Amino acid sequence: MSRYLIGRIGQALLVLWGAYSITYFILYLLPGDTLSIMLSASGMEADALSVEDLAKARAYYGLDKGLFEQYVDLLLGALRGDFGQSLSLNRPVAELLAERLPQTLSLAGLAIVLSLLGGIGLAYLTAYIRWQPLKTALARLPSLGFSVPVFWMGLLLIQVFAFGLGWFPATGSRGLESLVLPAVTLAIPSAAVYAQVLQRSFQGVWKESYITTAYAKGLSRGQVQARHGFKNAALPILTLIGLQVGNTVSGAVLVETIFARSGIGRLAQEAVLRQDIPVVLAIVSVSAAAFVLVNLLVDLLYPWFDPRISHIPKVS
């Protein structure tokens, strides 16, 4: 087990390093002079500077060193938690992240919880209901859920619950109330995917022989579904959760823009527009870390859900 764990953590670190490196090389090798991009990001024109000033600026940003030397410097800095200085905001990137991260984490966390509750709840209900018209209607709901674009859903929710009913604030990032609408918006597509997969999965599980065995014991439909159906049907969801977390990060960019929240997603959007390379690099690293961490957790949870999967070498 510990051997497996060490292997997996090693793998996770490798993925992180890969994500960081690829992002670095893409950003720094993009056509255009890195120095002039950086200068314009901090509000100066490269053309207006003298040759000496340019050389000074180059040395300041560390651009006078070779490509790999710069890369190693940045990587070592990142390992120590120092992501450099934001060009446009003129503050340490680490400080920016620390300020914005809680906003996004609470949004994403609530969205993940809501999507799991909504998606699994809907599928569970669909599987339990026997009245065919309602069952069919519920089974169609998920495809509606992910065919509606996130931005439109956000605007719709603002229109109804903020402007119409006035229950929640339309924008801003203060307090729990402001979290509800963006989290719901972010949760709907993921919930739809979970519901769709789980509904299918339940359909398959109901045909399994062990369900007949369970019925023959004299268990009721509800008991059979809860004890024998659910855990088996839920196995595919676990993998999906790991993948959907990645979507939640990119969804956060959209949702935070719609609801004018100051989180990582918004920061990413601004940083990309202003070509603030250190900030973009840091955000990519952080979201890659989140993705890798969640998938590691999912893999570790698997044996608990499905005893047939074991991380201990098999003895036959």
Add this chain to the structure above:
Amino acid sequence: MSVLVDVRQLSVSYRHGHTAVNRLSLNIAQGETVAIVGESGSGKSTLANAILGLLPDSAQITAGQLWVDSHDLTHASERQKRALRGRTIGLVPQDPTVSLNPTLRVGQQIAEALILARGKRYPGVDADIVELLQQVGIDTPVLRARQHPHELSGGMRQRVLIAIALAGNPRLIIADEPTSALDVTVQRKILDHLQRLVSERGISLLIITHDLGVAADRADRILVMQHGEVVEQGTPGRILGAPQHDYTRALIAAAPAFAKRREPLPRIDSTQAPILSLKNVGKTFALPKVKGEESTFVALEDLNLQVYPGQTLAIVGESGSGKSTALRIALGLEKPTQGQVWFEQQDVTHLNWRDFRPLRQRLQLVQQNPFAALDPRFTVFDSIVEPLVSFGRLKGAALEQAARELINRVHLPVSYLDRLPRELSGGQCQRVAIARALALKPDLLLLDEPVSALDVSVQARILELLEELQREMGIAYVLVSHDLSVVANFAHEVLVLRNGRVIEHGSVERIFSHPGCEYTRELIAAIPGRHVTTQAA
């Protein structure tokens, strides 16, 4: 004796109009063992589900009455039916490998049934689980109760299922096809055990099977079912001794145990060179490293065999005996660790994939599960001609002509060429698989349990077809089977494998008349129906 199950003129129809059970009457007394025999589609499973109150939503009782323990099930509510399940009627389902919940421990699954029968948190659940496991013949019950189903063998899972059925202390146990998923020897032991438990407790037993041999061995009374009706019923002696109905006679003819031993098959002189020979073949698999355990597993050891043109060699053994490994080595899909494989005059042991490919035209495989062996998206035509296309043999009209000839060869109508596998029965699928294997006119067919997934009567017809093909085309067969009864009238030579070693090798006649070792005798004894035939003799 009181009547426990009383079925009067019962009809069950499916929503799309098919009547699965048609005006059927049946009663089972307390303590009696009754067997229902019929092919798949005869309605026997629908009847069992009706007695359990577990008909699918699409099926409905359209006429007649169904009384279980003086409760009228035709008008019973779900709650009333649920009260009968487990406590009055227990079920031992068909395939033990898929009938236990893979995510729950074995003990928990038994506990569920116990708690339902005796009420919540009654003391001594754990003790009762262990006792039940002991009763069904599991030797380390405390350990087993804590394990998950995948850690148990098929036979042990079947025993656990029997424990679950017994947990509710029922008055009737329905055993649905109890012999189809396991090795013959294991099946026999488990069924013997079940019957002993049942008779000790005075429980009635309803056996549902396609094999008249199984029914005759175990039942007090046999009902033969066809198209949803009982065509004949009586004691095993009467059914076997004086069958009234044509269908019963056909079933008797099909059951391998009742078939008369034929004249020995004509043998081809052994001066001929063998088409396939395995010389001192061994196979060792590496196991994941665990401290204090062996790092290798010997699947096959020192196997020698020769297959002669136009003859059949049968390899018999239970699961884990190495027979599939032998087949994979013969096919060149697996390289042996020791020894050599010769095809005619050529050593093919170390041929790479590309050099082996021309040989594949002469060496074909028919697999065990006909449904899984055909691509569900290919029509019968696509499946049959695929080997011809992949070797670029024929095109256009010639290809269609070849497909028509092949389908005629396996006695299917030409119109079936457009069908998809799901529109065919198991036997028909197996015929298609055979036609596909014949497409390249091979000299050697490797048959991996070709009939074990089929009803007995269908088995007989597939074996007949294979024999006819051998006679007309002179193909040699290697037949792998766990069931000696399949081999009895089909093979020339038999090789009995156990734990990777050959323990007996000889002609069919010798193996059956003078079995050399205890294990072979056990295999012969496990053939269902022998009980009755030997008694009669």
